[in-house]
Amino acid sequence: MTQSNTLASVSTQPVSPKKEKEYGQKTVKFYVTPSLHTERVLWYISHLHKRVWNHMQAICQGDFGHIDTVLDKVNLKGQEEIQKLKDFKESMPPIEKTFDYAGGASTTVSIKPTRPISEFGMLYALGPIRNADPELLQLPLNDLQKPCRVLAKSWKSFFELNKRGDTEARPPRMKNDLFFFTLQWEKPKVVRYGTDTVLLVNHKINGIEGIGITLPLYVSNLLSEKSTRYVTIKRTFPFWDRRSKFEVNIVYETERVETLPIDAHTKYAGVDLGARRIILIQDGMVKTWHLEKWDQYFTKQRQAIEARMATKIKGSRAHVALFDARTKLSKKWADKQKDAQRKIAYEMVQFADVFFVGETTIRLGLAKSEKGSKGQHRAVQNTGNLARFVRFLKEKAIERGKQVIEVPDFISDGDKTIRKVESAVRHLEYGLAEQKKNER
8 A cells, every 4th residue: 555545545434523612822032030939939839849759769778768658548559569568678688789989989788679659659648648747738739749750750760771781871850949849730820910921829828828920022912811730849050059040941822723624625734743753744755854953963062071079089170160061051051952842743733634643662672772873772761752842742633723643653443543653653664665675
């Protein structure tokens, strides 16, 4: 079956459109130096999040002193996970590890193996730990669940990298007083006070006023008559400077757009997300966007900075300056990746009305593959999150009344929709070669 015939077969039996209207969403980012009161409140909320993180990290490292006192209040599933972790600590012998320092000095320490509990195990234990800590009672339980989820993802990422043989992979660590935990709130309010527009966030701490951040004029005009979804506030570099600015990201809803009707004139396209490139096929036309250029450009610069950092004493002015430069480079790297993905999504959305996109979970198989080169493994991680690109594509499609449908890369006999669009996505990888064979 050729690609043109395949896409034609999809268009003869279109997917039924959604009846309800959909919202798109966008993000606006700006930097602000808050008032002294607001800054203190932000640091205190971050302190509470760090307490939860350190509580759960202590359990993962084998310190059960604070959980044993409230273990009877944890539900049975949580108790089972903690007991399995205790049995693992007792059965595994300590590991001797050698650390090398500048000047040729080295030291050997005995480290007990670490093993985390699952995200649900952390959430099971969070309630009793919070009730036993009067300081944590100032925030609702839902607000304190984020550190548990982030910690569980960090452990999962560490084990994935360690399994692939990444020597630079490091497990999560305790958070010190200088670390600022990224904060997030849903549905913040935007109100006007005279000529100023202020973003109000309710932190729900008794006896402390709410957080108010004055918005710049361009952000105020952009958010006028739009509904805000959520806001995130995080520290800018360097982490040791408590008076540095804060980065504020506001996600807001775009205008309502009526979904385009599906008829005989609807244009369909298949999108394949790869480690090195993104391919779109539409009515026999193949369009390719390459992704590796930013990875190659910034990797060399980062390696040069890290090579210089290795020759400096940790904590010295030279080391601090290089650390700051690496942080700036990483931030610029991430911004370039997002900008490139948004441009590709904007260009791609012009080609069709309905896009069938392969699920991004298959990329994990490539990352684990022993046949894949080291450059491919790095590209999977550093060309930008592919799931984030799908989100950008959905945002721009919804703004124009178009649809993005994610389908798996396998065929299911029980799902007719997947059989219809099989060649729109799966055929991208194998159909081109088969088509050339048939033409010979």
